[in-house]
Amino acid sequence: MNYKFSEQDDGFQAIRFNGQRLQLLDQRRLPAEEVWLDVNSADQAGQAIADLVVRGAPAIGITAAYAAVLAARQRDGDVAGWQADMAQLEQARPTAVNLSWAVGRMCRQVEQSGRLDPDALAALALSIHRDDIAANRRMATLGSELIEPGAGVLTHCNTGSLATGGIGTALGVIVAGARAGRIAQVFADETRPWLQGSRLTAWELARAGVDAKVVVEGAAGALMASGQVQWIITGADRITARGDVANKIGTYNLAVLARHHGLRFMVVAPSTTLDPDLESGHDIAIEQRDPAEIWRAAGLETAPPGGAAWNPVFDITPSELVDVIVTEQGVFRPPYRFS
Numbered sequence: 001m002n003y004k005f006s007e008q009d010d011g012f013q014a015i016r017f018n019g020q021r022l023q024l025l026d027q028r029r030l031p032a033e034e035v036w037l038d039v040n041s042a043d044q045a046g047q048a049i050a051d052l053v054v055r056g057a058p059a060i061g062i063t064a065a066y067a068a069v070l071a072a073r074q075r076d077g078d079v080a081g082w083q084a085d086m087a088q089l090e091q092a093r094p095t096a097v098n099l100s101w102a103v104g105r106m107c108r109q110v111e112q113s114g115r116l117d118p119d120a121l122a123a124l125a126l127s128i129h130r131d132d133i134a135a136n137r138r139m140a141t142l143g144s145e146l147i148e149p150g151a152g153v154l155t156h157c158n159t160g161s162l163a164t165g166g167i168g169t170a171l172g173v174i175v176a177g178a179r180a181g182r183i184a185q186v187f188a189d190e191t192r193p194w195l196q197g198s199r200l201t202a203w204e205l206a207r208a209g210v211d212a213k214v215v216v217e218g219a220a221g222a223l224m225a226s227g228q229v230q231w232i233i234t235g236a237d238r239i240t241a242r243g244d245v246a247n248k249i250g251t252y253n254l255a256v257l258a259r260h261h262g263l264r265f266m267v268v269a270p271s272t273t274l275d276p277d278l279e280s281g282h283d284i285a286i287e288q289r290d291p292a293e294i295w296r297a298a299g300l301e302t303a304p305p306g307g308a309a310w311n312p313v314f315d316i317t318p319s320e321l322v323d324v325i326v327t328e329q330g331v332f333r334p335p336y337r338f339s
C-alpha cells in the first residue's frame with residue numbers, strides 16, 4: 001500500500017507569519033516547553049537562526065524569506081540598507097545552502113523590480129514556504145515507496161515539521177512509510193550535542209502517532225548488526241553536483257556503518273538543498289560551533305569546564321556511500337549528476 005496524503009498530514013507549523021509578524025517555536029526548549037518567540041527584524045532572525053531557535057535547512061530558508069519582508073517594511077524603500085541586512089542574514093549559518101538560496105531569491109526579486117515592495121516580497125516568501133510543503137509531500141510519497149513492508153529504519157538529527165515547512169524530508173518519508181504499514185520500527189539517533197533526535201524527532205513522532213525508540217549514537221553499529229534496521233534515512237544541508245552530502249555530524253559514520261552491514265542509505269532533501277555550483281563535498285564550509293555546547297549537553301555539565309573541543313556540526317558523506325537521493329523531482333541513484 002502507498003500513502004495518500006491529506007492536508008492534516010502536512011505536519012504542524014513551527015514558523016508563523018501573518019504578513020507583519022514572525023513567530024518561531026523555540027526549538028531549544030522542546031520538548032519541555034512550547035514557547036513562541038517574536039522576531040521583529042532581520043537581525044533578530046539571524047540571531048534566532050544562529051542560536052538554533054529555528055534549525056533544519058529548509059526551515060532556516062523559510063525564516064530568512066519572512067525576515068526579508070520584515071526588513072523591507074523597516075527599510076521603507078532603502079534598497080541598499082535592505083541589501084546590507086540580507087548580506088548579514090545570509091551569514092547566520094554557513095552550511096545549509098537553503099539560507100543563501102532563499103536570501104538570493106528575495107534579492108533577485110528586488111533587483112528585477114528595482115524597488116523594495118514588502119507585499120511582493122511577502123508573496124514570494126509565502127510561495128517559498130508553500131513550495132516546501134508540497135516538496136515534502138512529494139518526497140514522502142517517493143521515498144516511502146522504496147521501503148519494503150516490515151522494514152526497520154534509523155534516522156539522525158531532526159528532519160520533520162520543525163526543520164521544514166511541512167511534514168519533513170527524511171521524517172516525512174518515515175511518517176508516510178509508517179502510516180502506509182511499510183515501516184515496522186523506527187529508531188531515532190539521539191544526535192549529540194543538541195539532542196535533536198531524542199528531544200525533537202522523538203517528540204514529533206509521538207505527535208504523529210508513530211512509535212519510535214531512541215538510541216545513543218554509539219549504539220548505531222550494534223543496532224545495524226542486530227538486523228533490526230534495513231534503511232538509514234537522513235536529510236541534508238547541502239548536496240553537491242556529484243552527490244556528496246553535508247548533514248548533521250554523525251551522518252557519515254552511519255553511512256560507513258550501513259555499507260559495512262549491507263544496509264541501504266537514503267538521503268531526502270528538496271531541490272533547494274542542491275548546490276550544483278560545488279562539485280565536491282570538500283568544497284562545503286562546515287560550521288564550527290562553541291565547544292561549550294559539548295560541555296553542557298541537555299543542561300548538564302558533561303565535562304570539566306574550560307577544556308578544548310572540536311565541534312564541527314556537520315560532516316560530509318561521499319556520494320559513493322549514498323544508495324539513493326530523493327528530491328521532489330524524483331529518485332536519483334549513483335552516479336549522481338545534479339545541475
Ligand code: MRU
Pocket residue numbers: 055056057058096156157158159160163164168169170196234235236237247248249313
Ligand atoms: O544543526 P541543525 O539542527 O540545523 O542540523 C539539521 C540537519 O542536519 C538536518 O538533517 C538537515 O538540515 C535537514 S532538515 C530537513
